[in-house]
Amino acid sequence: xxxxxxxxxxxxxxxxxxxxxxxxxCFEGYETWLNTVDRGATxxxxxxxxxxxxxxxxxxxxxxxxxYVTRVKDYEAQAIWxxxxxxxx
Numbered sequence: 001x002x003x004x005x006x007x008x009x010x011x012x013x014x015x016x017x018x019x020x021x022x023x024x025x026c027f028e029g030y031e032t033w034l035n036t037v038d039r040g041a042t043x044x045x046x047x048x049x050x051x052x053x054x055x056x057x058x059x060x061x062x063x064x065x066x067x068y069v070t071r072v073k074d075y076e077a078q079a080i081w082x083x084x085x086x087x088x089x
Contacts, residue, residue, distance in 0.1 A: 019055070026051035034060040049073075 007014050025031055029045025034054065040061035043050075052072060053065025080086060 023051050023055060026054050038062065040066065 004014065004018055009015070026034075027045065027048060031043065031054070034043035037059060039059055040063070041050075043060045049069050050061055050065075053062075053069045054060055056068035057065035059065055
């Protein structure tokens with residue numbers, strides 16, 4: 001991502017491309033380096049929620065990654081985007 005800076009910091013579209021590209025590489029099984037660092041499970045392709053956690057924590061199924069996934073799933077279940085004050089601080 002270093003080579004994309006500052007472009008993705010200035011462009012919402014480029015930021016979305018970078019974010020989804022990282023997620024897709026994870027999902028497709030290209031991030032085998034995740035098995036060379038601290039992890040809570042063996043990295044394998046096809047684990048969508050594992051890739052969500054990796055995006056947050058930079059590691060595979062660690063406590064931090066799994067905690068983030070739990071929070072995202074909770075927000076999803078609550079449909080918080082439909083709440084009256086969703087975009088309020």
